[in-house]
Amino acid sequence: MTEFRTKRLLNAPEDIVTEAIAGMIAAHPDMLGSEGATGRAVISLDGPREGKVGVIIGGGSGHEPAFAGYVGRGLADAAAVGNVFASPGPEQIMDAARAVEGGAGVLFLYGNYTGDVMNFDMAAEECEAAGIPARSLAVTDDVASAPAERAHERRGIAGDFFVFKIAGAAAEQGRDLEGCLAAARAANAATRSMGVALTACSMPQTGRANFQIGPEDMEIGMGIHGEPGMRRGKIETADAVVDELLAPILADLGLAEGQRVAVLVNGLGATGQLELYVLNRRIAESLTARGVAIHRTWVGEYCTSLDMAGASVTLMRLDDDLQALLDMPCRTPALTVAGALPPVEGRVRAGRARQAAQAEAAIDLGTLATSGPVTPQVFRAMMRDTADAIAANRDWLSELDGVIGDGDHGITMDIGWTAVRGVLADAAADETITRTSARMSKAFLDAVGASSGPLYASAFRMAGEAVADRLNLDAAAMVAWVAGLRDGILSRGGASLGDKTMIDAWVPAVQHAEAALAGGGDVTACLAAAEAGARAGRDHTATIESRRGRSAKLGARSVGHVDPGAASAHVILKAMHDALAARGIG
Known part of the structure; x- marks a missing residue:
């Protein structure tokens, strides 16, 4: 029997990330550019400026519009883009940092995965050695990946969306490095997500499914790279799925009557708006019945997993500061929040000079x-x-x-x-x-x-x-x-x-x-x-x-x-x- 392989519109698989970045910049020449020898640092043309904290996000490709889609005025100043499902390397991250650092330091934001942690840590060490203050935060919103007492071990999934938005707004507002880090930490602590997968995704290089899941099965708690979740079972109704996803999120956040939330209903790559809106209907019903006010809702593809069918639900519990930062204007390819954005003054000169390489000692x-x-x-x-x-x-x-x-x-x-x-x-x-x-x-x-x-x-x-x-x-x-x-x-x-x-x-x-x-x-x-x-x-x-x-x-x-x-x-x-x-x- 002929082996099934996913059909894709690509040239050479090894070129897919480079060509996608080029196509993205070509689509948004008024917002985005690239810097550095690696070609993997996507920067905002009108966000970075002298005296402002540089917000740098990043992670593997295959999650589009994350991560480069959130680069723009009022949100991230740059994104370091890795290979498919792989963290960017320190040099790619440093290309981003050098391009947008305006003298106030840089804040690195990424999902809590071993590769991302190691690579961003190495970049932070290099920043500090070069005299650039650097802070990092790994997003940990996935309630399915570890219990509350080990929340620091949780994966970062679609909750990146809210954490990035809050940190970018704090930087745009003029907060210092510690203030931006504090805002990002507050957003992370208030954000919880959980997902469900209906099909496997497939890597562009292989065209084969990453894992096996039956035609009538679903995986509750699936990660955004195809990592198995909490349980596998038969597909249930949309309402039943939402109820199972919401229950641990609500319990973990401790949401009470009268509190406010922002909602993200996120498609994983192959689930359309029609189904996502069905999910959102049940989410709205459930939250309203509990007396929880919904301040804003986003429905669509914001953090995907290549061609995986499925969805995730994310809630961020709001206080006055988080709500104000969430509502601040931003303009990026993947997210626009309407509002007046003042002209940029004191723009960072792109690509600050690299430190001179040390001469290699001659060996006898x-x-x-x-x-x-x-x-x-x-x-x-x-x-x-x-x-x-x-x-x-x-x-x-x-x-x-x-x-x-x-x-x-x-x-x-x-x-x-x-x-x-x-x-x-x-x-x-x-x-x-x-x-x-x-x-x-x-x-x-x-x-x-x-x-x-x-x-x-x-x-x-x-x-x-x-x-x-x-x-x-x-x-x-x-x-x-x-x-x-x-x-x-x-x-x-x-x-x-x-x-x-x-x-x-x-x-x-x-x-x-x-x-x-x-x-x-x-x-x-x-x-x-x-x-x-x-x-x-x-x-x-x-x-x-x-x-x-x-x-x-x-x-x-x-x-x-x-x-x-x-x-x-x-x-x-x-x-x-x-x-x-x-x-x-x-």
Whole structure:
């Protein structure tokens, strides 16, 4: 039987984000522009100005009109745009920050996902180092993703809409950085959402459904990347669905008679206005019956999940300040609130000067150890073979991720390793393994973002530093390089053994490699042992519950499924071993 693939209007899947940004700017040339070498910073033409806090939002593509659709006067000053379902990287975020920073600092706003947190944290660190005050807030509105006592673990979904609006209005009003952060925190604390999915979404690169859901089923509490929710059951009436979505939202907000709310009824990509208005009818009835006043309602697509059918409901409990900020005028491609916007004075000059790059210290190759069969040329050949292996396993890794995550892990790893392959081609013949590792680190991070970007960027950097005294690698140095990968991932990600992450493959891989080294194993034998350890760790992840990342919300539902990060770790180590074995290197 022919496999069904989603039909899309695109050119090359790898160009979809770049071309979409170009098309968006072409549609709104009076509002939007782009800045920076990455091409992923969409900026407001008439919002940023000297003395005003720069509000920078961001996240992965596939949620349109979020995030760039909320860039404009009175709302966000810039958006950093990542790949599909993947966080932007620090350099993309910094392009946005440099373009709109007006001397009053910047406020980063994003959904509470591991990749976004890591990448925006790295950008905030870079801002502070450059003398730009920076604050961050991760939106946590999804009541389905964690109980109230662990609200800080909740996902950010369509509630971004209200938090972004409030923070943008506070900045437009002239509040300082701490004041804008306080307003954003107040909005986040007052906002709750919950969604339902009727169909799966599909990634542009694969055209296949990220997960399986029966033709008569629905998933209550679904995330905006296809993450499973609280329960799966048969499709119910619109009123019954609304009642189930509203109940935890109302309970969590503690709404009482006489209070006011703003309402967002959001389509996830393939549910039309006709159905959304049916949902809103029941929401209005329910709130009115409880004596809760509805101040404003928005119905439409505001934070989507590619082509997923379904919807989410968001309420923001209003006080006088939140209501006033919500009502302030703004003008963006996705949201306009009518009202007079005074002319902009003291506009920020776009693209502030970058700090001068530090000159790389020259290395005396004659001081480096030359024992060992893995020369810089052999090392680069190993890395090219690894990139090929990741590409060959891309769809399989994404399928693994689609079951317990958002279905993009293989795609993300392939993007990162394709960037690595590019810098390998540029390497001088005598470039050291440490220098090559450093360039791999930057290439991966600039290309990927997501959680894999910071993790593997740290991994390559620390691996290279572990062999900085060597030109060639012997068995001990090869094990040290692999251990550096593990250490870099641990230092940036914070996961532990047993959390059902890539660490569950990297830790036993290093343990097995060190044992082989202690037994006198050569380079190839040590990598064979590392591969065996990674394979055992990968397989073990299928027997445990996830405690980190998006799949942590699944609990027992994650058992029986291999962690995709652990699977890609095994692919990497197997490719490294096979590259040496094929060349007869021992």
